[in-house]
Amino acid sequence: MSRYALRAAEQKWQQTWEDRRLFEAKVDRTKPKFFAMEMFPYPSGRIHMGHVRNYTLGDLVARYKRARGFNVLHPMGWDAFGLPAEGAAIKRGIHPATWTYANIAEMRAQLKTMGLSLDWSREIATCSPDYYKHEQAMFLDFLEAGLVYRKESWVNWDPVDHTVLANEQVIDGKGWRSGAPVERRKLNQWFFKITEYADDLLKSLEKLDRWPEKVRLMQQNWIGRSEGARVQFTVEGRNEKLVVYTTRPDTLFGASFLAIAPDHPLADELAWTNPSLQAFAEECKLLGTSEEALEKADKKGFDIGLRARHPFLPDVLLPVYVANFVLMDYGTGAIFGCPAHDQRDLEFARKYGRPVIPVVLPEGADPASFAVGDEAYTGDGTIYHSDFLDGLDVPTAKKTVIDRLEEMGVGERQVQFRLRDWGLSRQRYWGCPIPVLYAEDGTVVPVPRDQLPVTLPEDVDFARPGNPLDLHPTWKHTTLPDGRPGTRETDTMDTFVESSWYFARYCSPHYEDGPCRKDEVDYWLPVDQYIGGVEHAVLHLLYSRFYARAMKKVGYLSMDEPFEGLFTQGMINHQTYQDEQGNWLEPGKVRKNDAGQWVTIDGERPVKAGRVEKMSKSKLNTIDPTDIIQGYGADTARLFMLSDSPPDRDLEWTDGGIDGAWRYLNRLWRLVDETAERLGPAGVSPVDVAGPDLELRRAVHATIEGVTGAIERFHFNKAVALLRELHNTLDSHLKRNDPAPAVLREAVEILVRLFNPMIPHVTEEAWERLGHDVLLAETPWPEPDKSLAGADEVVLPIQVNGRRRGEIRVPKGAERAIVEAAALAEPGTIRAMEGKPLKKIVVVPDKIVNVVV
C-alpha cells in the first residue's frame, strides 16, 4: 500500500463516518454520557501543531469512550471575536466578519482532514448573533441578579490596542497581546462580580480531583485569600478615620508609621493644595510595574504632614506617608508599617529614620538584646513590648488584638482576597455589544429584551484609532423605551465572556429561546474531560467556573463546576536555527552537511542550531500541519503526537519522529495485508491452545489490559509502546512458528482494535481487509480474557545482598520453602555466597528473592 493509497483511504473513511452521521450525539438515557471537549480555536487563519496535538488527544479520548459504550458528545466551534480580526481589517481593508468567516472555512477544512470524531452539526461561532444574542440576554439576567455592575475605576489601558485589559491580561506590566507597557486610566467600566464567589471558587478547588494539581494551585494563589483585620486610626485635625488593612494585627505595638497609596482618596485630596505631593504621586504612577522595575525600585515615601493616633497608645502619634509600594486596589489602600517584622517596612523605616520596635521575640532569643538588623523577623515567637498581648504566641495575639479592636469599635476581622472583579468592557469593535443604553443624564437603561440582539453595524471605519463603535456616525444614537433620546454603550465585552459558557451552548447549539435547554444541559453537563493548554490556567478556566455559578444563580444550569476532568497538554517545540547575522531560518532552509554541521540548504553558509523552543512565527521554527497531513496522512501525524512524549509534557517535533510514525503505519498495514489470507474466519475465538500459541494469547490479553489502563491514565505514549511491543511479539511468533489461524486472527484484530482511537483511518481500512462489515468505529472495545491473565510459571530474579545473581523458574504461587530451596541451589547464588553462612532470606511471592549473607 503506497502512501497515496493511504491518503485515499483517509478520505474514504472520513466520508463514510460523515455519511453515516456516526458522531452526531443525541440524548440517550439508556447509556452513560461522556462529554469530551477540547479548547475551541481562535480562527486565526490556519491550524497549527498545538491544535493537532490538542485534538488528537481529545479524539483518542472520545473514540475510546465511545467504544467503551458511552454516549459521547464531542463538539467543535470557533472562539471568533477578537482583536486580530480588526488588525486584518485595518491592514487589508477586509471587514472583520469576512476575514473571520473565511478563516473558519479554511480551518474547518483543515480540521476535517484529521479524521476527528466530531459532531459537526453542533458547530458554533461566537461572533454569530445566534450565539451572542444569548450572551446579551444573560448579561441582562446577571444585571438583574446583581452580578454585573458599573463603576468608575482605574483600569489597565493598553496604549497600542487602545483598550482596557483585565488584571489577568497584564503580564509583567505589559498587555498580553500587544506587549506594550500598560498605563493607568480612570474610566467607567462594567464588572462581573466574580469576587462574590471568591470563597466558593477557592474552596471548590479541593473537589476538582481530576484537575492537575498545578492548575488548582495557580488558581488558589490567584484568588489569594488572606485573613486579617481592618484597623481605624484617628488623624489629628481631621474628622474621618484612616482605615488600614493588615494580616499582622499582632504587631500593632511595633507600628512606627502609616502609609497610603499614591492614588488613595486622601492623597488625591491633599495633592490639590500641595504641588510637591502631587508631583510625587505622579512620579509613582509613572513608575513601571514590570518585574525589573520593581526589583530595582527604592521604597519611596512622602510625609504628608498628618499624624495618626495609635489605637492602644494614646501618646503615640504616627506620621502618615504616601508611599510608592502601597497599592490602592488591595485592602484599603493604606497600611501601618511595622519595620521589625516586615521587610518592606524595614527598608522604608531605615530610609526615613523611623524607629524599629521588635514585638515578636523568636524562640530562645534574649529579650534584652534581640534586635533586628537588615532582615525583618517574620517568623513565629512570643509577643513582647505589647501591653496586653505580652507573652502570647502569634496566632493567639492576632485573635486577642482583633477582639479588643472590635470591643473598642475601632477595627474588625476581615478576610481579604487578591482576586478582583472581572472588568469586561473593551473599547473595541469586534466583540459582543454590551446591551445597555444611557439616558442623557447618564442613567443606565437595559436594552429591552425584545430588542435583542444588539448587533454590530457593518459600515465601520477602522482607519481612525480608537473605538470604531464610538466613532460611528449614527449607531450609538437611539431612543430609550420611554421615547427619550439616548445613546448605546459603545464598549463591547471581553472575548473571554464567549468562552466562559460555550460548553453549555454545545448542549443545544440551535436552541432559539435561551442560551441552553435545561433538559439538555442537565443531561450533558458537566464536561467530563476538557483538554487544552495550560496558558488558560487562571484566565479562561477561572472565568468559566464563575460563569457556571452565575448561570446557575439565574436558573440556566444545575451545577457549579463546568469541567469535571481537566488535562493540560504540553507545547510543541522545535529546534531553532540562525545564520551568522542572527537572522532566524526556517527548518526547511537548513540541512546537515557530510561533516555533520548545520548549513544553509543552498549557499553552504554555516548555520547556528539554537535551543529547542516553542514553535513560533517570530523564530520561524514552525511546521505547518497541512504539509504533514498532505505528505504522510493524518494517522501519521496523530501517531507521532501520541508516541514518545507524555501528553502533558512538551513535545519536540523532529523529522525522525514523523518518519518513525509513518514507517510504523506501513508496518501495521503490511502485517494485516500479508496475514489476511491465513487467518481463520472472523468471529471465532481460539480455544484450548497450548505452547507458543498460548503464550501469544496471553501477550494479547495482557496488552488489552495494559493499553486500557494506560489510556485511562492518559499515559498514551505508554499505550503506543505496549502496542508496538505486542507487534514485535507477534512478529517473532510468525517467524519462529506458524500460529493457528484463529490465534493469529485474534492477535492481529486486537492490535488493530486497540490502535483504532489513535489512528482511526488505517485501522478502519485494516478492519475491512480483515473481512468485517461493521465499522470499527462502531465496534466495542475488546475485553481481556481473565483466564489468560497469569502464566503457570514465573521467573524470579535471585539477589544476593541486593545484587542480582541469577534467576529461577518456579510455579506461580509456589510455596516459600520450594522457592527458597530453588534459590539457594541456583549456581549463581552459590557462587555469590562464597560459602558464607546464610543470615536471612527474603521472599516476595512471585516477585523476587533476596539472599542475605
Place this chain on the structure above:
RNA sequence: GCGGACGUGGUGGAAUUGGUAGACACGCAGGAUUUAGGUUCCUGUGGGGAGACCCGUGAGGGUUCGAGUCCCUCCGUCCGCACCA
C-alpha cells in the same frame, strides 16, 4: 523574594504500593535483499573489562534484606506569582 514541578544512555522516554533500571522508539554501527530508496529484514548499542565481574538514575549523606522511587543537605533546569501589607 514566594509557590510549584523536574533532574534516568548520544536523544525522546519506560519502570502500580520501595522489588531484575533503561520497556518502546529515535539515532548510530555492522550485515542481508534491492537497478534504486523517506524501502524492508537481521545483529549490536549505558560505561569499563578478554572474562567472571565492577560502576551506573544531578551531587553528598541516611533509612532498608533491597532505593530512580522514601528522608535530610546541596547543585541545576523549567513554570507560575510577584511591593497583596
